[in-house]
Amino acid sequence: MGSTVLMPASSIFATAASNVATRNLSDDELVKMACEKISPSIFHVKFEDKGGTVVKDHVENLIKSLPDDLKGEWADKKDELLGCISETTTGFVVAEDPNYLAILTCSHSFEACYNASNPISTTTLKGLFKVSVRCDHEELNHDRRVPRVYVDAEVCRLDCKKDMLLLRVKKQGFCTRNHVVLDMADNLPPRRLGLVGMVSWPFDRHRTTVKGNMSHDLRGPEDIYDKNLHGYNFSGSSGAPLVDLESGVIGMLHGGRVECFTYFVSLADIKARLRSWGLIKMAGTPGSGTAAGSSSSSRKRPAP
Numbered sequence: 001m002g003s004t005v006l007m008p009a010s011s012i013f014a015t016a017a018s019n020v021a022t023r024n025l026s027d028d029e030l031v032k033m034a035c036e037k038i039s040p041s042i043f044h045v046k047f048e049d050k051g052g053t054v055v056k057d058h059v060e061n062l063i064k065s066l067p068d069d070l071k072g073e074w075a076d077k078k079d080e081l082l083g084c085i086s087e088t089t090t091g092f093v094v095a096e097d098p099n100y101l102a103i104l105t106c107s108h109s110f111e112a113c114y115n116a117s118n119p120i121s122t123t124t125l126k127g128l129f130k131v132s133v134r135c136d137h138e139e140l141n142h143d144r145r146v147p148r149v150y151v152d153a154e155v156c157r158l159d160c161k162k163d164m165l166l167l168r169v170k171k172q173g174f175c176t177r178n179h180v181v182l183d184m185a186d187n188l189p190p191r192r193l194g195l196v197g198m199v200s201w202p203f204d205r206h207r208t209t210v211k212g213n214m215s216h217d218l219r220g221p222e223d224i225y226d227k228n229l230h231g232y233n234f235s236g237s238s239g240a241p242l243v244d245l246e247s248g249v250i251g252m253l254h255g256g257r258v259e260c261f262t263y264f265v266s267l268a269d270i271k272a273r274l275r276s277w278g279l280i281k282m283a284g285t286p287g288s289g290t291a292a293g294s295s296s297s298s299r300k301r302p303a304p
């Protein structure tokens with residue numbers, strides 16, 4: 001497949017003109033606009049095991065390697081764990097080049113296949129699952145009398161600790177409509193309880209849109225998990241992008257279990273990983289401007 005590094009494209013968001021046009025809108029109106037703006041860049045991601053016993057064998061081998069105090073617990077849950085796989089997640093466009101779209105989603109839908117001491121590689125993941133995606137435009141035009149069509153996606157990068165999976169999709173033969181690369185926000189919203197929006201795509205619930213208020217970025221994985229068997233080590237945070245009032249991504253949905261709270265992979269972690277994967281240029285590189293806390297120039301991500 002050659003190099004898996006994709007080039008970020010320039011964004012069309014946050015122009016001076018749009019700032020003028022939106023100056024008099026309420027936060028409610030702005031968050032609604034932000035969610036509408038990002039919707040064409042949201043993808044439905046499907047994981048299907050490759051058949052036979054490859055996934056079952058992999059999980060059984062993983063269980064064998066666990067410490068004795070965990071072995072029984074995982075063995076008891078094996079069927080449940082296997083049943084949780086092949087689910088779907090939400091993904092969003094983070095980069096593109098002339099030939100490919102890069103889509104970021106979460107990796108925990110196959111978390112039965114790894115733990116902190118046994119991380120899974122992209123090569124192993126490719127051997128276990130077929131990954132495919134469907135775009136927003138296709139779903140908008142979906143004729144319910146015919147089966148949905150998904151397009152193959154290639155696993156490019158994986159970071160289980162941060163719950164991030166990067167996929168790429170060939171543009172050739174794919175939907176020709178525009179799937180804009182979503183911007184990363186420069187910073188988190190300055191106000192406590194600032195209004196934020198999220199667009200996700202559970203199966204058959206296309207463009208599920210919610211708004212909420214950001215509380216803080218200090219919660220950890222232990223807030224949603226009794227045990228952190230998978231080694232999640234992000235501080236703060238299923239794949240849907242959380243955006244601010246200017247449509248800038250400020251997090252990616254990881255999970256939620258406590259009352260109305262949900263948890264997100266943090267903006268800093270997303271930026272750091274995209275940078276290390278070559279999708280955002282390093283701060284100080286000519287033509288870049290993507291350092292956390294930089295000026296609004298980071299809204300534009302020219303190709304390297």
Ligand SMILES: [Zn+2]
Pocket residue numbers: 135136137138175176177178179
């Ligand atoms: Zn499309």
